[in-house]
Amino acid sequence: MAPAVAAGAEAQAEFPVLARVLLELDGPEVRLVATDRFRLxxxxxxxxxxEGGPRQVLVDVGAMRGLAARALREAEVTIEVDQHGVRVRAGHERLPVPVEGGTFPDYRTVLDGLPPAARRIITGRDGLRAAVTGHCGGPAVALRTGGERLVVSGAGAVDSTLPAICTGPPLDLAFDPAVLLGALxxxxxxxxxxxxxxxxxxxVVRSADQGSFTSLVMPVRRA
Incomplete structure (x- = not known):
């Protein structure tokens, strides 16, 4: 989730909550949510x-990185929330989770308000990431579809053509390369x-074979 957290000191100072990750416990699901206003x-x-009812807490992204690194070494972890605070039980350790204050943006309203998708593209993540990286020197990277291919173009590099499964009308959009890379x-x-x-x-950027991940990225205007 870290790439979606606001990275700039100015943005974090103006909106401290954007430097935090929402940890949401809701019955059979645990959700991690992050946004920098340009992606979600x-x-x-x-x-x-x-056990227990729904709960939400905000965790600083640095603390969340540390907890995630520790949890990856275990086959199972437990999250405990009570009047004494929040803890993650990993192996024989109980790690305290430093909870931050603030009100996180209503991400559910954003997701529920999305209109039905008219265009869908499936392509290899590594190939798309490499193509977008090649255009990071410019203000925008363009994605357009034609037949069963996705063309990635921008300043300072040769266009990249990737095999893709495309449905719906042709797509022709531009993105901030860094923002799109964060989603990938x-x-x-x-x-x-x-x-x-x-x-x-x-x-909407999703893992094609895993429905557990969703990211929203705003397109930009071409210069």
């Missing part, structure tokens, strides 16, 4: 068992799915 990332994890870095699995309803609407 949501990761949903299924639980083996759950957060994704999991070998293939990525892009869904778009209209040129002025956010593009």
């Amino acid at each position: 990332a949501v990761r949903t994890l299924r639980t083996e068992a759950a 870095d957060t994704a999991v699995g070998p293939d990525v799915l892009l869904e778009c309803s209209a040129p002025t609407e956010p593009v």
Whole structure:
């Protein structure tokens, strides 16, 4: 989730909550949510068992990175929330989770308000990431579809043509390369799915083979 957190000191000072990750416990699911206003990332994890009602806490992204690194070494972890605070039980350790204050943006309203997707593209995540990286020197990277291919173009590099499964009308959009790369870095699995309803609407980036990850990326105007 870290790539979707606001990275700039100015943005974090103006909106401290954007430097935090929302940890949401909701019955059989645990959700991690992060946003920097230009992208929104949501990761949903299924639980083996759950007790108690829904809870939400905000965690600084640095602390969340440390907890994630520790949890990856275990086959199972437990999240405990009570009147004494929040803890993650990993192996024989109980790690305190430093909870931050603030009100996180209503991400559910954003997701529920998305119109149906009219265009869908499936392509290899690593190939798309490499193509976008090649255009990071410019203000925007363009993605357009034609037949069963996705063309990635921008300043300072030769266009890249990637094999893709494309449905719906042709797509022709531009993105901030760093923002799109953040969405691709957060994704999991070998293939990525892009869904778009209209040129002025956010593009949904999903893992093509895993429904647990969703990221929204806003397109930009070409200079």
